Amino acid sequence: MATKETMPGLEVEEVEVLDSEAEATAVLEELTGGHDVRAEPLWRIRLRLFRRSFAKNWGLFKESKMGLVGLAIIILFGLMAVAHPILMSTVWDPAIYDPVSGYDAVFNEYTIVEDGAVTDPTAEISLSDAKFELNPNVDVGEVVRIPVQPAPPTLGGEEGHAHLLGTDPQGRDIFSQLLYGARAAFLLGFVAAFTTVFIATTVGSVAAYYGGKLDGFLMRTADLILLMPLLPLLIVLSAAIQINMVMLGIMIGILGGFGGDAIILKSQALSIKVKAYIDAARVAGGGDGHIIFRHIVPNVVPLSLLYMMFGVTTAIALEATLSFLGLLNIQMSWGIMINTASTQGYLLSGTSYWWLLFPAGLAVSFLAFGFFVVGRGMDEVINPRLRAR
Amino acid sequence: MLRFIGRRLVQMFILFILFLSIVWLLLQLMPGDITDTLIGDPNIPLATRLELAERLGLDQPLYVQYWTYITNFFQGEMGVSFSRYPQEVSAVLWEAIPRTIVLVLTGTLLAYWMGFKSGKLIAWGRGGKTEQTFIVGGIFLQTVFYPWFAIVMLWLFGFYFGWFPIGRFIDVNLWQGSGFDATDVFQQLILTSFIAVMVYVGAKVLIKRTAGNLIVQQRLQRIAALLVFAGLVAYWYFNPAREYVWDIVWHTILPVVTLGLVTFGAVMLITRTSMLETLGEDYIMTARAKGLPKRVIRDRHAARNALLPVVTSFVLAMGTVIGGAIITEQIFSWPGMGSLFLQGIVVSDIPLVAGALAITGVLTLFAHLVVDILYTILDPRIRVT
8 A cells, every 4th residue: 555645656565466356355344444435325415415405495385385285285185085094994884984885874854744734844744755755654643764865964873873074965975985085186196297297307308308300299299289178188088988097197197298398398408408417428428318317307307396286286177077077987086076966956055965065176176276386385496586585 | 470370370270180180080089980879779780781881981991081071171061960960060069159259258358357457466566465365366266176166156146146047048938939039149249249349449549549648548448448338238228139138148147257267366376476577677677766657667567568478378278268168068058069069978979079179179279379469469579570
């Protein structure tokens, strides 16, 4: 080993030639005293950098109160989605609380009166109606129990089961449906969002990197997709093929990601393509794929996350709309809940049957609101011009 | 300018052909063809079915079918509707198109006008509770689950308060034996409204040329708008079809407002952001330093430049508006193109669905052209030579 005073290469001490790798390891161990002196692993550096930038961005995000509210809403719905399978396997009896096949009759007691003499429709029933509903042998004055569907919210009691938000026209628990719907919405939202981000970043980066004819082709395709009215297109597709939740998510992701998002991300990727480190990577011998996926894409992803948030909003709303129209091949979602209410004749029931229309409608609106507001909060982190200060 | 429009038209034509091809592809994707709908009937022998397929040209190779479809479309032939059998698709659509256009156009214009005004005002008076309320309200309107929102509006104003009729286009009982045709009256209504708008625009341009002061200008414009509106109302008040026109208008208000409100939220938010950006520019500072009246700075210096992103947003909003129109028509039982489209989907009336989609494409492209032209008028920097 050269001493510190001498320049390396000028004065060389005796060099020992090692025969094998094992010998080299032994020497290394002797020199370092068994400690690992290699450079900090790359992933740990990345993690530290990520932590640091996360803390900085979180500080900026915290400034936006609306963003925090949105985050709280999303977490609340996330907890709902997680709670459903747990409740189903512990507290709830699947025969009663299953969101699709459960059934629970809530009985009301009625006194049978003469036809036309009904004064209080919640406690009295006319003779002919009772004969029609129950059996032809009933008579005036009897007290009968008739199942009512949809039933208002009950906390249960001696014999009944608790239905926090009542039951739907088919005797199914609305609260259970609502929780299950949260699961469905998250599944759809994430599938759609990841597809959007994947397609938009890939198309945007490839178009920006290669330019020329490929760029022209991709961007004109994006224009065409942007021109497509999304809802009518999905309606036609849903009539042609059976669409389930995951497929719908992928479709929305493709249409959304290849449309406006790809154009926006392409402009972002263009500004990265001209940076010096891209040239450095090329000089160092990096291939096209390496430059696109290791240098351009990671720099485009933060912006794409923003559009992912807005994409989730669109996806949730589209799914609910298509389910509301009864065009999707799924068993239960918030849209289906509203569809059930409206096809069973409760479209204009308003507040008298509020538990049919309001929980589902508000759930769709609030979750979409949450994602949208978080998106806005992230926009303020990414776009310094929008900040209040 | 003309050359620009010409080039744009050529581009639009190519885009439209592509769009039509996609529509055709989608139709090929639909399960079964016309002969399949007859398969359920065992009395129809195979020979007859084949003959039918031959007569309808379904035995031709796909590219011939494609070519026939495209050429027929440009000759205005969209086939015969299955669900309304003897009627041609073009005739069915022709009746429905004006209703949809009126619904969408009125709703959107109203939303853009109101949204721009309120967005401008909340950006100008930044901070405070009012702004927060408007922002939260705007985001809620933008993200609200539209079908549910429409149902609640219909229930609240149509059923609970009873101010407006519950859906539909006209009150059939009223029109029975009146001697008026709803479509004719509606077309006259559109025509007169269009003339009124044109007169107003003419007056506005005239005022802008003559009046020097912005505040006088705005006052004059308001008077002109009032006069034109009064003239329109007076025309229909002394018309024999007065009662019936009012019936149509009364049925139109709720769907238009519902559709407009959702767009309103988005427009207001975009205007606010764009206006805030503009207000940070140096020329606003200059205008303030010159001591110009606040209203002049706000309306002439800031708002006009803030308008550009709002106009751009219109292109992106087109898709949402079309989707919104379908839902609105479905919930308010509005007999327009959207409800025809949905009915067509439910009963597999393929020609009707294809026709409605294609017309939607034409209208969307047309809207794009209008926005492009508006854009060049608004922004001299991108004015083409």
